[in-house]
Amino acid sequence: MTEVATNGELLLVGCGNMGRAMLQGWLAAGFIRPDDVHVVEPAEALRAEAAALGVRTYASAEALDAGFKPATVVLAVKPQVMAVVLPAYRSHVTESVVVSIAAGIPVSVLETGLAAVAAVRAMPNTPAAIGKGSTVIFANEHVSHEQAERVARLLSAGGAVHSVEREALIDAATALSGSGPAYVFHFIEALAEAGTQLGLPPQTALALARETVFGAGALAMAADIPPAELRRQVTSPGGTTEAALRVLMENDALKDLLGLAATAAHSRAVELAGEA
Incomplete structure (x- = not known):
């Protein structure tokens, strides 16, 4: 059989x-x-x-x-x-x-x-x-x-x-992986928009944003080191990536924002359980 x-x-x-x-x-x-x-x-x-x-x-x-x-x-x-x-x-x-x-x-x-x-x-x-x-x-x-x-x-x-x-x-998983693809899709939208503001054609900016997220995700899955180490490896002292990360990481700006987003999703999942 x-x-x-x-x-x-x-x-x-x-x-x-x-x-x-x-x-x-x-x-x-x-x-x-x-x-x-x-x-x-x-x-x-x-x-x-x-x-x-x-x-x-x-x-x-x-x-x-x-x-x-x-x-x-x-x-x-x-x-x-x-x-x-x-x-x-x-x-x-x-x-x-x-x-x-x-x-x-x-x-x-x-x-x-x-x-x-x-x-x-x-x-x-x-x-x-x-x-x-x-x-x-x-x-x-x-x-x-x-x-x-x-x-x-x-x-x-x-x-x-x-x-x-x-x-x-x-409910915690709902806030992370269940709703998470939408967070990533919005990140791609925002990254592509940033590219157009810097002068790239919209189609090129969107292609680069998609490919960057796809490639980085695939590398994170394939690597036997944590994402924090991958981030450090691509961040040259005094370079462009360091300048960008200073904005995202100052006062834990991105970390706190994602924490707020995940908490909102988790709270709604708990509310749905109560409504059921």
Whole structure:
């Protein structure tokens, strides 16, 4: 039996940007066959995009076969509607491991809506669409070893997978890796804008900003020394980089700004949990 055959049927609830990115990753990695994937998505346009990938699609939970018992269920709906959505799937998840990627939604909400279910709370990020993402997971006590391994395989199609022992740390990961790509995208925007202000053509400035962030990130991943040492290696005394870093590092300006940003994201994640 091949590995893909051991993964069983999968139900994806919600196929917006993140859900579709994850689905594309699973199919591209050969984690699961398209005809073993069932997608519930009420939006017709998004449902059509999912169907184009060769998976089975449904407009609502009520359209699923009454006896449908998928091995894995992935919940990719907005946090604000999670509690309302869950009861419709209670009869389908009695033998499933349920994975939620909704920010701020604690495992207790899943357990309330679905009863004593094997539940995993996960926080992926958008680079998972190209296999370069980071996902942090927390599993409740009902998750078996086999289910935990299956979930890790599933999420590893999008990149690295990290497990935490305390659920509260998921909110911290949300502030770092979950929201982090947006911070980097904004940094690229700002760096490109700085280039245009210095006289570079906009297209050239944007290309240089993208390539610089990509290259620096790849070097940081490949190097066996910490980023601080990489920074020191490229900073010549009295040179241009030192002049720039003096602005960014004086009074911990950039460090404090990122700290404030991450704290705001963390606080919102905690608020979402309370609202749930």
